[in-house]
Amino acid sequence: MKKFLAILVCKLGRFVGKMIGKGSSMPGKAALKICPDILSRVQLPQHIIAVTGSNGKTSTVEMIAAILRADGQTVVYNEEGSNQIEGVTTLVLTNSTFGGKMKADVLLIESDERYAAKSFKFFHPTEFVITNLYRDQLTRNGHPEYVYDAILPALHPDTKLLLNADDPLSSCFAQGRKSVKWFGLDHCATDLPAPSGAYHDGAYCPVCHAPMVYDYVHYNHIGAFRCTKCDHHKMDTDYTATALDLENGVLTLDGTTTIQLAFRSIYNVYNILAAYAACRECGVSNEVISKVINHYILKNGRMQTFTLGQRHGTLLTSKHENSIAYDTNLRYVTSTKEDCVVLIIVDAVSRKYFTSETSWLWDIDFDLLNCDHVKKVILSGQYCNDLAERFSFTSLPADRWSVQPDIAAAAAELAESGREELYVVTCFSDRDKLLAHVKKEG
């Protein structure tokens, strides 16, 4: 009876919530009050895939859903991104019969790193994808090892882990476990011999704390790592990007499947790899996967093009408080080799909570912008002075960067001055302020 009532309340709550434009966590919250263990009483699908990690969760989940649907499977997933237990409860119950049977072949969950253990208290994923663990949202997440400890209790012994072999920290989740599959990228032309960036989170082994060395590095501290003391090293991969040509946007999976990349970023490659691994585990063929992923443009578009006066512009969106995401976007700008100006906007640190904490700006490798084709950098938004302070410690000559606090004024100046390409590096919430002043393409 309690089960029926919880499902009924959740379905009704969701129906009303949708009409009045409310989020998706309230109905689940109400259902959990009526029946706290409701999630253990529902009959779930054969495959329950969870995706967590610092970067790439939303994109990976979106691609997994698109591939599985193209394969003819029914997928239920938290498209609105409400990834704590209340949102997951709403998702499960609104897609169940009143008798408590979920109507789907696959339940796919984007899971918050910090709250995964709570979400999976009453049921556990059959496959758990962990994309990576990086410095991310310092005021909320502390350091990556803290997030590691938060995820660990969410990993049921029966769950198969799909892990990134190139990330030294999230690789540790394999310790003491039998059921692990690895995805990773082989050596490629754009690799570096040693880690790069403003800091080095791969300097010491996360298992024994001895120094680590790298055979090659794809970006920051992600690559073929080896501990100099213990056995921690990049594992042989089950799902592999065997070749990557970022300049021409071509990725080869397991030597046989060629993918044309819509977005030529190494980030995109890892998200594709994670989605590829998860879908292959669900029995999808390479043929279906390549058909969907070829030229795939993400719905939550982290890259968007626009025009501003005489300029063609590209918005590169990443999370604030996440230096590796920024580094990846800056590396994209430097790889283009065409004359350009770069606008960097930090207007709000987070869209979810208030913090004025800007230490993460010091973790970003802004020195990447010190190259001949980057003609000018403009710093804008409420935190432009924090950016300016950071820039005064880079190798960029002082005449190559300037400050314009007002985003509208920065856009007006750029519209009237020159025609070089324009790259805008910012986060989702700040980009909307700029988009009001430009003409969107596509």
Ligand SMILES: [Zn+2]
């Ligand atoms: Zn070690």
